[in-house]
Amino acid sequence: MRVDLQPAYILHTRPYRDTSLLIDLLTPDYGRVTAVARGVRKTKTPKRQLLNPFSRLLVSWQGKTDMKLLTLFESDNHFLSLTANHLYSGFYLNELLVRLLPEMDSHNGIFYAYEHSLITLQAGADIEPLLRTFEFRLLEELGYGLDFSQDVRSFCAIQPEGFYECHAQEGFYSAAPDIPEEALLKGEVLLAIARGDYSHAATRMAAKKLARRLLKPLLGSRPLNSRALFVSQKPDL
Template identity: 40%
Template structure:
């Protein structure tokens, strides 16, 4: 049983209609990780306004409580928490959807990720300043939290320090290794200088950010095992 009669910090990742009046919800919580909820009557009953109306929105910090004995929990209460973000619109909205899809597909239910929750919350605010930088930081943190932290300063086989002027190949099952084969597709090749910039999170040049996007996407695609992140189709500059 995963009862939470006391309000818990959470964000809505995804909602979809259920039967005539209810919603099925995927939520990301600070203490319990990703959970699945049913919000009974959330869409209104016979013209009556739901007590959840306008509350169960993505990217809004919430406090939720629930009860239940199965994988699908019943939402008891939901209320705003902290000062909300300005609405995400345009490319920033696509960035938010991207974050939510990653969490929905990659997190096991009911595994707590308190540091990742904080990183998600921080990333939503960072989007307004520098979305590319914010997404790369979050992707790096997500990979680490999933047990797939990339060694960005040492070669994975020899554990020798990466050299800025050398080039390295990314092998999803192994990491970054010395590149000796000239026939390797360019998308898997990275300069030591770019990898060291990722390690120090000092992405001062557009090329370093683009390399980080390419590397983290390769790593995440490996973990997604063929699942499609549809929000990637909505925007280009991420």
């Protein structure tokens, strides 16, 4: 298999053997791709600097195995520069994609949602709404998305004044009378999440808890390295 000049973002790199790099790429047509860039660590050339996270490149690779051989990479003249918490947030998005996206499984929508998120981070956008929007979009693309606007058991619309429980595999349904208050979700909060409206603190808090709950079984017990970067930074993750 040979692929030529596919747009790609660098998600992660790690040393491979003595002089090479193993690179995780995000592409629109092939999803996440792992490829070896041979010999790029043996000389300090300007081209080596292209192989950094958040770089958008045009890449070519070949191979039939899980690990492809990167045969060409060049700048796509699309440069992003993230700093401080926006940089850490970018690392978080990258780690989610590396951990959760199956290799060579096309998710065209995720590629462009990721690109939009990076551009918005570079512009200094409010981090928390951006992360929640991306997390819920990623869950939807992976087949684990929930409908924030409908009661899955009664098939009625979520009511703003109602209170709901969440089943991670099913969705939201009217809460039983004896459910502890801390386990309840107010309908107006769910509807705000459905609209992408994170202007209220209650919505932000509920969305963060929900995203973590839904992502946890997919991520497993291994902690996210990017979250550790936020320990002393009062994280928005």
